Amino acid sequence: MGTQETGESPIKSEGDIVTCRKLIRIAATEAGFGMTDVTRIVTAVSELARNVYVHSGSDGVMRWQILSQPGQIGIELVFQDYGKGIPDIEQALEAGFTTAGTMGMGLSGVKRLMDEMDVKSEINVGTTVTVTKWGRAK
Ligand SMILES: Nc1ncnc2c1ncn2[C@@H]1O[C@H](COP(=O)(O)OP(=O)(O)OP(=O)(O)O)[C@@H](O)[C@H]1O
Numbered sequence: 470m471g472t473q474e475t476g477e478s479p480i481k482s483e484g485d486i487v488t489c490r491k492l493i494r495i496a497a498t499e500a501g502f503g504m505t506d507v508t509r510i511v512t513a514v515s516e517l518a519r520n521v522y523v524h525s526g527s528d529g530v531m532r533w534q535i536l537s538q539p540g541q542i543g544i545e546l547v548f549q550d551y552g553k554g555i556p557d558i559e560q561a562l563e564a565g566f567t568t569a570g571t572m573g574m575g576l577s578g579v580k581r582l583m584d585e586m587d588v589k590s591e592i593n594v595g596t597t598v599t600v601t602k603w604g605r606a607k
Pocket residue numbers: 516520521524525550552553554555561562566567568569570571572573574575576577596
């Protein structure tokens with residue numbers, strides 16, 4: 470009742486990362502995810518929104534959607550940017566790989582935290598990362 474089932478939020482500034490986290494904390498909680506899963510989902514949001522902000526060299530957007538299947542709840546998150554792209558996606562997904570001198574644990578961490586993950590990227594066109602988390606409906 471009155472629950473927003475879908476939405477989008479821009480990623481243009483550092484503050485937008487905080488906004489994305491807040492939005493998804495509310496959306497995932499309202500969808501029925503427990504505290505532990507909400508924390509996992511929000512951590513994934515942090516990493517993916519930060520990657521757009523730090524690495525893409527362009528603006529981006531986060532889109533989210535609540536999914537429902539019989540007996541299940543789900544949330545799908547799409548992070549899209551129009552930036553420089555990722556030359557080697559497999560390498561980027563390896564724990565410890567970074568081009569920024571940071572930890573290189575973002576993408577590999579997100580893969581662990583979420584149930585499904587898809588990365589599409591084209592050089593100088595942009596990157597789209599789609600992740601999904603499923604849970605049991607109460
Ligand atoms: N949206 C993006 N656009 C362009 N390159 C990206 C994007 N997201 C990730 N990458 C590339 O993939 C690499 C790995 O990303 P990952 O998040 O795993 O590590 P990191 O951001 O370098 O470090 P950490 O997330 O641990 O602070 C990045 O260093 C960057 O080269």
